[in-house]
Amino acid sequence: MARRDLRSMAGSLRRSVLLCLLAGAAALALPGIATAQQDLEAFDFGYIGWNDDPRYSEARIEREYQGEPWGRPIDGARVAIDEARFPGMAAGVKFGLNEKLVANTREVLETVRAMRDAGTRFILLDLPAGTVSRVAEEFAGDDLTLFNVAAHDDRLRGAHCQANLLHTIPSDAMRNDALAQYLVSRQWDDVLLLVGPERADKVVAKSFQRSAKRFGLNIVGTRDFVLGNNPRERDRNNPKLLTSGVDYDAVYIADTQSEFARNANFAIQKPRPVVGSAGLVAQAWHWAWVRHGARQLNNRLEKKADRHMTGYDWAAWVAVKSIVEAVQRTESTDYAKLATYVRGDEINLDGFKGYRMGFRDWDGQLRQPMLLGTGNWVVARAPLDGFLHPDNYLDTLGFDPRESACRLANEKKGS
């Protein structure tokens, strides 16, 4: 598509206004930009989520668990679409969103197929890791890029990584590395690990164990917790009993359901901080982050969704933004060009977190700082000072090429 700037549009607008006047249709005095938009080609992003997703039940959202979504991340994508208006005009396109909520994996596959056939090339998935993996597999080799905006599971970036899948939500490894850096920087080296009953809790705990080893933390004990008040299980459901009889500098809680973790802060045996799923939590975004233009972004999301912005909104926002940036810089809407540019080294994505960001070529993960936040403040941004990496300090968070089980970069070079 030829790139048109607004000057030529304004020129054609003046001509069309003149024509209107000549035709006696002077009443048609639309502002220039609105008229010009009618000439723009549609450029739609797809967005797929579950229509009946327990994460978005009213009761759950009201609790505002740290590290969980407080509404569907499509709100973040909507903000990004609004922001893309002028870049879109300059490129001759009108960016839009096509949202579909579905019931099961079969419907996800059908929806992706339909979107693809209608010309959509970039689809955001607010779905669990297993489904994301299945979709990526199904459409391997197609002119399609999928954005994982919700699943933290390390395996999606490791053994199960796929070339058509980019991750804007950070991995568990990135979040845990950020926390580990913080603990090391405070010299809170001895950590007690509490692990919930869910399978996902074990996955998060395993990821933290890797981070602990990577940064030299000492896990002084690992204890399983359960929910409830059953007195016969109190050694496993009472935060105080669970954290007694051992010394530690901090307690890490792996609790993907958040209920136990929320209650554990200030309820453990020793006067020590709680981190992980509550207390100090590592996330892609925090509504109290104020630097690097964050205030304005938070305001836009709040205006749009009537709630605070979370890391999930940010992930959807930056997914759209990455493609808008590619359109702007390549001056093109050609899929191959955009797909190459967005994955390349040249891209300079502004995530309002103060670092230049781009996607890792070895596993498709967006490299980004992590915000370490309490309920209403960001205490630190990782990578923390002093944690160095030969290529990019952001690569101290998550799997770097030497550690990654994913071989996307090698495949690319081999092909």
Place this chain on the structure above:
Amino acid sequence: MRFNPYKQGRLAVAAALLAASPALLAAGTGNIYVSSEDDDVVTVFDGKSLEKVDTIEVSERPRWLAFSPDHTKLYVACGDEDSIDVIDVAEGKVTDRLTDIDDPEIFAIGPDGKHLFISNEDDAQFSIYDIAGKKAVTKIDVGQEPEGVLVTPDGKTAYVTSEVANMVHVVNLDSHEIEANIVVGNRPRRFALSEDGNTLWVTNELSGSVSLIDTQTNEVSDTIEFNPKGFRPEDVTPVGIKLSDDGSHAYVTLGRANHVAFVNVKSHEVEDYVLVGDRAWGIAQSRDGKQLYVTNGLSDDMSIVDIAQRKTLRSIAAGRVPHSVVIDTAAE
């Protein structure tokens, strides 16, 4: 404005100082005015001695500063009170307020002194504000997070950056239409215009560069990148820019890289990086042209840079989070 006994006390002191320093009452004093975001004051320094001579209370979160063309008024954008305060320069105090301006950060004053041209960051609008009528007369939609504003000396054109759209909007001030959108680097912030009006300089905070725009063609003619030694690319965040009074150099403040770059205007070569304070943004040139004043937002001070020696002579405390600095030169 907030009133508390402590601040009123300071006001009284300021008034006493004012009475004792007749130099303050004349235009073109060479005095230095610095806004400090967290103290809600504009601090006045003597241009020669660099002593603090006055502290002017303003509304909350003062940032951008600009004199009226005749230098009798100093306008102060106060973001947290949606106001642009008007300081009477001779009196050394706020004598008027232009209110209901949503979170103003940067603005420009037209050559006739009758209008303000304001970027409204939260509304993605550029507005033209009638000072006498105290109201916005026009609002124009622009890209998200509009920031830097520059009005040409003939008053016919305004340039506005959009930090999120990575663009410079060219606004025709007769028709109030956007004439062109020029894609520049990432997070474009502020402007400087060459004396002949042909070259517009714009700082790109996230690209660590300056784009040069040919104002005849509205195309980017060159991009100058900054690479001071020992800094990671993401710490090189150019924001403030000043073309030297003799037109030979552009001085660019590099934000978190804590340096001012000296750029040769003819060759576009970066000749030097001069160390200043933490998160250097605001910049002004002294009345005698020999020094630069640079406000450092994260070290709460202002660096005094000797232009000939290309080094910082000293730093002086400038309130909490100093934002902008302007000099009371002779009236234009």
